[in-house]
Amino acid sequence: MIKKKDFQAILLHGATGLGVWEALGNAAAALLCETPIPAKAAILIPLPGSTQQACGQCPACRLRHAGNHPDLKRLLPEALALQLGMEQTIDHEEASTRAEKRSPSKDISIDAVRSLVDWSHTTSHRGLLKVALVYPLDAMGAPAANSLLKILEEPPPNLYFLTGSHRLGHVLPTLRSRCRLLAMPRPNAADALRALQAREIAQAEQVAHWCHHAVHEPEPSGGMDWARSLLQTATAGLGSAAASAPGPTPLMPVAVAALQKLCVDMMRTQFSQQPLYLPIDQAALGRSASIATVPRLLAFWRRLGDYSRTATFPLHASLTTEALVLEFRQLFTRSVH
Numbered sequence: 001m002i003k004k005k006d007f008q009a010i011l012l013h014g015a016t017g018l019g020v021w022e023a024l025g026n027a028a029a030a031l032l033c034e035t036p037i038p039a040k041a042a043i044l045i046p047l048p049g050s051t052q053q054a055c056g057q058c059p060a061c062r063l064r065h066a067g068n069h070p071d072l073k074r075l076l077p078e079a080l081a082l083q084l085g086m087e088q089t090i091d092h093e094e095a096s097t098r099a100e101k102r103s104p105s106k107d108i109s110i111d112a113v114r115s116l117v118d119w120s121h122t123t124s125h126r127g128l129l130k131v132a133l134v135y136p137l138d139a140m141g142a143p144a145a146n147s148l149l150k151i152l153e154e155p156p157p158n159l160y161f162l163t164g165s166h167r168l169g170h171v172l173p174t175l176r177s178r179c180r181l182l183a184m185p186r187p188n189a190a191d192a193l194r195a196l197q198a199r200e201i202a203q204a205e206q207v208a209h210w211c212h213h214a215v216h217e218p219e220p221s222g223g224m225d226w227a228r229s230l231l232q233t234a235t236a237g238l239g240s241a242a243a244s245a246p247g248p249t250p251l252m253p254v255a256v257a258a259l260q261k262l263c264v265d266m267m268r269t270q271f272s273q274q275p276l277y278l279p280i281d282q283a284a285l286g287r288s289a290s291i292a293t294v295p296r297l298l299a300f301w302r303r304l305g306d307y308s309r310t311a312t313f314p315l316h317a318s319l320t321t322e323a324l325v326l327e328f329r330q331l332f333t334r335s336v337h
């Protein structure tokens, strides 16, 4: 097993879909495993325990798989725990409150942090080390963060504190300054393709471009077919009112992100750069350059930025997505709006 030397809280940061949570989970597994084996994959991030990996067989690994290793504490917002299928991390009292009154919380509650602080001072059940996983570190208010700071300021012996964030700028500076920052690397093309194929994602090669190698996204191909169809219809008829409907419209956040990618590729094409997300549609992107001018694209890009900040509000979602499609088509009309 891994011996602990110096306590240092780790803050792993990177874009969504790069696998921050998965990497933290693997590190925790390797640290807690009682008979770890040498790591098989190349070491991309110098997380504690990364030279080894969990055996998957020992009592500690079995407890972890069952979700009840007493020396592992995972702190996630309720909504995220449900999304990741980790209901067991949710407090039962909180869960019943949720069923009655409210939608799942997107923040880590101060009560959850307090229970983590209490747990951090108990001795290890298995007589070895303990691991606290807190994710994402930006999902908590100031009171919860202040409570958490107690662990970081007076680190309990034998506790590894592993945390991650996709929005480093949103992590409270008091927390951030107590952590060692590690950047999550983006996988290379070959690794991204392998990971998508392992997930049995259709059109893996195209999807690898579309998600920009963020292969851990829940839906790495989200909005791709829709965006491609929009582009094809718009550039085939160039402003023709007869353009056919682009199939089922994705949810607003997915639609906004898809149009942002399309917009980036259209702008790159204008500047003779290779498309980043849809290299397969290079011809259509080239046709778009003849009419969707840079000033129009920039104006559209700015509006998409505004939409992306409100895209998760469900109110009038379908209405706004339709408006988005209209705006996109207007990029291709001959008269300026």
Ligand SMILES: [Zn+2]
Residues within 6 Å of the ligand: 032, 033, 034, 035, 036, 054, 055, 056, 057, 058, 059, 060, 061
């Ligand atoms: Zn093990």
